[in-house]
Amino acid sequence: xxxxxxxxxxxxxxxxxxSHDPVPAGDAPVVPADAETFEVVDxxxxxxxxxxxxxxxxxxxxxxxxxMPPASQAPFGPGDGPGWFDDVHDRLAxxxxxxxxxxxxxxxxxxxxxxxxxxxxxxxxxxxRDDAALRFExxxxxxxxxxxxxxGRELHVVLHLLxxxxxxxxxxxxxxxDADPHVPSVVAVYPTADWQxxxxxxxxxxxxxxxxxxxxxxxxxxxxxHPQRKDYPLGGIPVEYKGGTVPSPDQRRSYS
Amino acid sequence: MTDTxxxxxxxxxxxxxxxxxxxxxxxxxxxxxxxxxGDRIVVNMGPQHPSTHGVLRLILEIDGxxxxxxxxxxxxxxxxxxxxxxxxTWTQGVTFCxxxxxxxxxxxxxxxxxxxxxxxxxEDDVPERARTIRVLxxxxxxxxxxLVCIATGGxxxxxxxxxxxxxxxxxLILDLFExxxxxxxxxxxFRPGGVAQDLPDGAVExxxxxxxxxxxxxxxxxxxxxxxxxxKGRLKGVGxxxxxGCLALGLTGPxxxxxxxxxxxxxxxxxxxxxxxxxxxxxxxxxxxxxRFRVRLEEMWQSLRIVEQAIDRLEDTAGAPVMVDxxxxxxxxxxxxxxxxxxxxxxxxxxxxGESMEALIHHFKLVTEGFRVPPGQVYAAIEAPxxxxxxxxxxxxxxxxxxxxxxxxxxxxxxxxxxxSEGGMxxxxxxxxxxxxxxxxxxxx
Numbered sequence: 001x002x003x004x005x006x007x008x009x010x011x012x013x014x015x016x017x018x019s020h021d022p023v024p025a026g027d028a029p030v031v032p033a034d035a036e037t038f039e040v041v042d043x044x045x046x047x048x049x050x051x052x053x054x055x056x057x058x059x060x061x062x063x064x065x066x067x068m069p070p071a072s073q074a075p076f077g078p079g080d081g082p083g084w085f086d087d088v089h090d091r092l093a094x095x096x097x098x099x100x101x102x103x104x105x106x107x108x109x110x111x112x113x114x115x116x117x118x119x120x121x122x123x124x125x126x127x128x129r130d131d132a133a134l135r136f137e138x139x140x141x142x143x144x145x146x147x148x149x150x151x152g153r154e155l156h157v158v159l160h161l162l163x164x165x166x167x168x169x170x171x172x173x174x175x176x177x178d179a180d181p182h183v184p185s186v187v188a189v190y191p192t193a194d195w196q197x198x199x200x201x202x203x204x205x206x207x208x209x210x211x212x213x214x215x216x217x218x219x220x221x222x223x224x225x226h227p228q229r230k231d232y233p234l235g236g237i238p239v240e241y242k243g244g245t246v247p248s249p250d251q252r253r254s255y256s
Numbered sequence: 257m258t259d260t261x262x263x264x265x266x267x268x269x270x271x272x273x274x275x276x277x278x279x280x281x282x283x284x285x286x287x288x289x290x291x292x293x294g295d296r297i298v299v300n301m302g303p304q305h306p307s308t309h310g311v312l313r314l315i316l317e318i319d320g321x322x323x324x325x326x327x328x329x330x331x332x333x334x335x336x337x338x339x340x341x342x343x344x345t346w347t348q349g350v351t352f353c354x355x356x357x358x359x360x361x362x363x364x365x366x367x368x369x370x371x372x373x374x375x376x377x378x379e380d381d382v383p384e385r386a387r388t389i390r391v392l393x394x395x396x397x398x399x400x401x402x403l404v405c406i407a408t409g410g411x412x413x414x415x416x417x418x419x420x421x422x423x424x425x426x427x428l429i430l431d432l433f434e435x436x437x438x439x440x441x442x443x444x445x446f447r448p449g450g451v452a453q454d455l456p457d458g459a460v461e462x463x464x465x466x467x468x469x470x471x472x473x474x475x476x477x478x479x480x481x482x483x484x485x486x487x488k489g490r491l492k493g494v495g496x497x498x499x500x501g502c503l504a505l506g507l508t509g510p511x512x513x514x515x516x517x518x519x520x521x522x523x524x525x526x527x528x529x530x531x532x533x534x535x536x537x538x539x540x541x542x543x544x545x546x547x548r549f550r551v552r553l554e555e556m557w558q559s560l561r562i563v564e565q566a567i568d569r570l571e572d573t574a575g576a577p578v579m580v581d582x583x584x585x586x587x588x589x590x591x592x593x594x595x596x597x598x599x600x601x602x603x604x605x606x607x608x609x610g611e612s613m614e615a616l617i618h619h620f621k622l623v624t625e626g627f628r629v630p631p632g633q634v635y636a637a638i639e640a641p642x643x644x645x646x647x648x649x650x651x652x653x654x655x656x657x658x659x660x661x662x663x664x665x666x667x668x669x670x671x672x673x674x675x676x677s678e679g680g681m682x683x684x685x686x687x688x689x690x691x692x693x694x695x696x697x698x699x700x701x
Contacts, residue, residue, distance in 0.1 A: 041652070042652065064653070066631060066652045066653055066654075067631060067653070068631050068632065068652075069631065069632045108632050108633075109374055109375065109377065109632060109634055110374075111634060111635065113633075137503050138503055138506060138508075139506060140506070140635075140637065140644060140646055140663055141635065141646050141648060141661065141663035143648055143661035143663075145633075145650055145658070145659045146659075158633070158648060160635045160646065160648065160663070162637075164503075164519055164524075167524055167525060169525075169635065169637075171633075171635060190504070190506070191504045191505055191506075191671075192504065192505050192506025192668055192671060194671060195667065195668070195670075195671055196663075196668070199667075203338075216331075217330060217331060218330065218331040218334040218700055218701075219331065219334065220331070227336065227339055228338060228339050228659075234336075234339055234340065234342070234343050249340070249343040250343060252343075
């Protein structure tokens with residue numbers, strides 16, 4: 001991961017167990033030998049979303065890093081030893097030889113995620129569909145996730161592939177920055193991704209290069225903005241009833 | 257404008273490919289017939305059309321009665337459910353997602369709670385009785401959903417008797433849902449860790465009575481339709497789509513199984529003990545609207561078999577827990593029906609208000625703040641009546657989902673509209689869409 005030049009969040013990578021104990025600011029974290037390396041994508045402070053006023057809640061000192069499961073090392077499993085996760089990984093690494101396609105592999109909760117560079121996405125899914133040992137015939141789902149604090153890789157595009165032949169599921173993930181939200185379209189390989197890419201464009205503004213007709217699908221054609229991005233408010237209009245006012249959902253107290 | 261017949265949406269305009277005449281009905285005489293001869297007619301059908309299965313808009317290019325080009329337009333029922341769920345606790349999410357595919361609400365809840373339970377790592381801790389109740393509700397829901405499909409599909413091609421029969425029998429199942437979950441629709445009955453409450457007294461007897469009644473009623477559909485020459489004439493050969501087309505376009509469920517491929521997640525990737533139930537995966541060898549109808553008809557019988565086995569198991573496990581044994585996840589209150597409807601049971605209120613301040617604090621914290629879910633992402637898929645419904649849930653370690661995405665089978669299957677309809681007759685478009693059985697609440701979410 002250290003030699004990965006496409007990533008700009010390496011300095012956020014730290015070591016942290018799952019209990020989310022507050023990390024004292026300024027102190028170098030003590031690294032237990034058996035701790036897993038989590039990828040910190042955000043750090044939240046305080047609770048109840050209160051900022052800019054005096055801390056009356058007593059929770060102002062709480063610091064909670066948001067850490068996603070870390071990259072895994074072979075053998076991937078499932079289970080302790082090598083399993084079909086390794087078979088898929090090795091076969092894919094062989095087929096995509098020389099392109100450095102697989103950025104990292106994350107095995108978490110019995111599911112495997114291949115994080116690939118966006119330039120190689122189309123090649124990777126083509127191999128995954130066509131190779132007899134892989135044979136992921138069906139693209140179950142394609143969607144996006146917005147991580148506004150992951151500088152340089154804010155938008156994640158996530159594909160869930162299903163091999164009916166081998167009865168396996170994998171996840172393929174690729175990222176792109178907000179400043180350049182372009183990801184190659186996989187419609188040429190999986191025609192079913194047509195509407196799902198349109199939805200991801202509609203909701204997140206990810207531009208799928210090569211899509212036959214990338215237009216809005218759920219929102220009206222002339223809608224401004226992409227509603228499921230994290231910087232897009234929910235509602236934004238307070239509810240008024242008989243003089244009382246209920247703030248819009250994104251303005252209510254939340255347990256950050 | 258003094259002319260009362262003026263219509264802003266009608267009239268003639270010029271475009272790069274020649275004149276465009278827009279007519280809205282009863283004004284065809286305004287079109288210059290000499291100019292349109294042999295040219296394209298684009299018909300906008302819906303979203304407020306009685307036979308498009310909800311607020312589905314179809315943009316059809318027709319040549320006489322033949323459809324040259326069919327494009328569905330969706331989004332008229334978009335309510336932002338996925339976005340809304342990011343602002344509620346993980347438990348409240350069930351209340352939102354149950355409203356997506358309102359004909360099969362339990363499938364939505366099932367995919368969501370399966371994803372949350374995997375994120376929490378409590379999949380194996382969900383009690384056996386809760387799983388059995390879920391299977392029972394899912395299979396009853398499959399029957400009621402297929403009944404709606406057959407009923408509305410029949411209505412759209414003029415078979416009104418099928419419709420009245422279908423809704424009559426669906427009502428029996430909705431009565432069961434009301435007795436068990438408290439609501440006919442939008443149940444929010446499955447919760448992360450189990451189900452909201454155990455079966456009420458007398459539910460097993462009621463279930464047995466309804467199953468017996470359904471066993472009497474279901475043959476009526478076969479008798480009414482299977483060999484009916486008009487019904488077969490309308491459905492056979494319509495909406496043809498082979499296996500490779502289904503996989504390329506992502507169609508699952510009865511549409512896929514009508515091609516002869518026995519792909520059913522209940523059998524191929526079992527969840528909640530489906531591998532311990534005795535049932536057959538139904539297939540058909542003609543991938544057309546008639547084949548899909550027959551697959552659904554037979555699937556109702558198979559679901560009835562599973563329901564009967566589930567009832568037996570529920571009798572054996574009476575009194576067993578229906579929620580995971582973890583006070584940090586399990587909803588603290590027990591629900592009961594009082595004089596003013598369903599709510600927290602009187603015993604629970606007495607306990608938290610009169611006996612234990614700690615219990616009150618616990619109740620308050622869990623209900624308002626919710627529980628934290630360790631960060632990560634999962635994808636859980638189950639077999640809904642319309643195909644694979646998947647839930648991609650992402651947690652950032654907080655008390656609310658960071659992102660929830662639903663792979664709704666109606667949304668994906670609707671992409672088959674064009675290939676099923678183009679080249680066929682205008683009247684067959686309706687049949688083809690009815691055979692996909694999209695529910696627009698699920699398509700638009």
